[in-house]
Amino acid sequence: MVLIMTEENNKKRKTAEDFAKLQREISISEFFEKNKHLLGFDNPTKALLIVVKEAVDNSLDACQDAGILPEISVKVKSVGEDRFKVSIEDNGPGIVKEKIPQVFGKLLYGSKFHVLKQNRGQQGIGISACVLYSQMTTGKPTRIFSKIENEKKTNIFDIHIDVQKNEPEIIHEESIDDGIKEHGTRVEMEITGRYRKTQSVDDYLKQTAISNPFAKISYNINGEKMTFNRSVDKLPKEPEEMKRHPYGVEYGMLQRMLKNTNSRTLSSFLQNEFSSVGSKSANEICKIAKLDKNMKPSEIERENIGKLLNAMQKVKLQRPPTDKLSPIGKEELFKGLKKLYPNAEIFTETRSPEVYMGNPFIIEAGIVYDTNLPKEEEVQIIRFANRVPLLYQTSACAIYEAITETRWKNYGLQQVGKGVPIGPCIIVVHVCSAWVPFISESKEAIAAYPEIVKEIKLAIQSCARDMLTFMRRKERSKYETQRLHIFEDYLPIIAENAADLAETKKPDIKKVLQQVVKKELVEDEFRAFESGEIFEKPKKKASSED
């Protein structure tokens, strides 16, 4: 035994029993109180953004799930140095009274974590972390108003979080008659924050309007009002819950699924609990694993779970279903962007679904080409994950990687090395999936899985090709117009002189001119591009064929 027994050390020397006295549980609220930077609350500007973002994301999720066209009101008011009152109200389905304290006053509590479905929220941390941040910085409770359909009263709660227990503490509670009109939820909190125009609430709401063209958002910042109206009057296809694909499962999860399943045989377990597994694939998995397909799932022993897992990875299976995701849509993205950049040329793309680690995902992209934007600066990058704008950690994101790895000179933009391209453009990318792999809890950047980066590249390159075609056409059109002008200027004179010389009648040269340069045709195409009619053409065709 090597002990250092100097007097000083001996005094402080700790035994196993001393340690035992200190060892205790840490609540998740305590953890995030101490580590608030992990949630993004590391500076006041970001904090103000996050509070608005978490509340609005929850509102949009709730409205969409309930089949309600969202109407959201955001109010931000400065009430002192670095101090803001924030209020977010929606017309969602509301929250049942008993659940309100926990939804807002307990970290890791929610409806989305255990379900594999494309949602804005994933973890059950977001809004309660904001309540925690508010009480950490101002000591004020968060006030929640909520009214559900067919009920008369609006319930009001003032909530704190008991940090040591990670449980809500109800400071005040009442029910009133004239609260929320039809149904919905309002959150009010006071926080330490800082307001600035860029990379903050304004940008977040503007971009949210792009990715949620079916939402109406009104915004009041210190009395200054703005409204983002709908550019689409219909909710998108609802994302659906999906089963896990066998390729995306790990040992611990499989073990738990086997233990908790209601299926009575291994074969039915595989078919019921996983996507892309029919009876044929199920039997093949059992065969490869050398397990009886009729055995009871809960009776499979430890070492056989490993064999089963291996077999599940080895067998050839169809891809997971990809129709349960809800992308923005090529046309909707175009319209959303056109609303904000009416004078720009816009090119959009929605890719077919792909799969990473057993998770289906869809990439969408858009390029806004606007000669009013600075020509000699880096393009602006707008990133979305499940329709939520991402404003921080751009360079740590899969989207950034895909953009900088593309050779933009091939598409008519400047680029220095592997840098962000330079030109009067905005590049927009949307990643949607039931499980977006964020690099941190603050959900600011997407992990660069090779499958995801590849798809992003293909999506932006598709838009870039359209942009290049457009730019070439525009150049050609410019050239043709110049050519036309030359003909227009000189041909009549030549024609007249020639007619004089030949002593014949002056010919009608208008038709000849049109034949030569096909000017009108080119211009027509442009009009279609600029108005977005280009998307409506196929529809008209379809209906005329009925």
Added chain:
Amino acid sequence: MVLIMTEENNKKRKTAEDFAKLQREISISEFFEKNKHLLGFDNPTKALLIVVKEAVDNSLDACQDAGILPEISVKVKSVGEDRFKVSIEDNGPGIVKEKIPQVFGKLLYGSKFHVLKQNRGQQGIGISACVLYSQMTTGKPTRIFSKIENEKKTNIFDIHIDVQKNEPEIIHEESIDDGIKEHGTRVEMEITGRYRKTQSVDDYLKQTAISNPFAKISYNINGEKMTFNRSVDKLPKEPEEMKRHPYGVEYGMLQRMLKNTNSRTLSSFLQNEFSSVGSKSANEICKIAKLDKNMKPSEIERENIGKLLNAMQKVKLQRPPTDKLSPIGKEELFKGLKKLYPNAEIFTETRSPEVYMGNPFIIEAGIVYDTNLPKEEEVQIIRFANRVPLLYQTSACAIYEAITETRWKNYGLQQVGKGVPIGPCIIVVHVCSAWVPFISESKEAIAAYPEIVKEIKLAIQSCARDMLTFMRRKERSKYETQRLHIFEDYLPIIAENAADLAETKKPDIKKVLQQVVKKELVEDEFRAFESGEIFEKPKKKASSED
């Protein structure tokens, strides 16, 4: 009310009651199982490193706290494709039987979270996250052996984590006679992992030996054995627990402290619970906040807590105590590096303590200049936080920022723009603090607080200046040697001829030569540099003055 009542939507439309059924608690184990990449378990190479790292860090913390010179044995054995058995044993104080299951089988459980003290571990997540990862990837339980002093038996537990409850599940339990020799703990687990030489276990242990020169670590990787022996035979000064400084407190925390304190007056509360507050400062705080210094802390009302907090930030206070940290030490860092790079020139520095957000911290740095290292490549960067090597996310770290913002051309190294300098060097930086601000739970990079970056710059620049002085001396010495050779070659001839001409005796020119070039003096200085004697000189002086 805006409802979209298409048939399809109506079918799926969710009400507040539907949501209520889905809303439930998420355990922290479930959270990290789904988000294992947040803990760094996103690739098998890193996973193998993390398992060794978490166990060794815990062992070193436990030994140091118990005043035991650490002896740690690390065994890593490949047992299949991408599969490893890992075993880490220490001679620490051991863990009392009742606490073993929770220490290893419950996330957010530990002795260090609630204490403000320089420790390797901070959160109570590390080792239990490894147990979770092991069961997720192999389904095997983790086996723990532990024996405490003065007890005969070694307790053995096989532990799983019940992920849904975040509670340990004891698979097997026994006590044996011939387990661990004196006292200590052994952890054995099987994981999915991958072994490589660099940026993995080998590097981690090598660097741990530098920052913990008092530890003996033996390492067995697939039968190949290595030992890192001590370069110092004494434990460093034990880091001590400290009180919070008023400048580093926030509303929520102050509120809780007021509620839980045993102090009977506000004035005594301020003096007892905070560092750097005496009776004079306490009374001044009360005066600024317009609060009675004799009032009961628990009776201070909400709005007055805000006033108190403001007053605590406004009053002029001494810095927090900085003698409770335990840096490696200028001399110990030199010795640790010399052991690994015996032929190199080494320059080290330990800065005086500084403070960020009320937290004291100390920066240490070292530069290893070794002509055997590649001359045309970027220097190697070795980073430590509380003696723990950091191997990933280098470019996201405050240390990287400080290095790349230094103008290395001024110190004799090449540098392209704001890049990592180029030359035959290794730059070592150690950040030690009771609260190291990591940018993520995986603790791979330190947040770039300006105060921290500034101190790192000063520390490396101090080493860089010494290196420059050394390089200049070396050049001068080379020049002087050449000069001496010229004199040595020609002077005797000149002297002889001159003596012949003057018809006198040939003079003794050796003394003259020495006077001219002072060669020996310069060389002596070098010997001191190269052997590290330079550190011992002041000591000898001190003792001779006694």
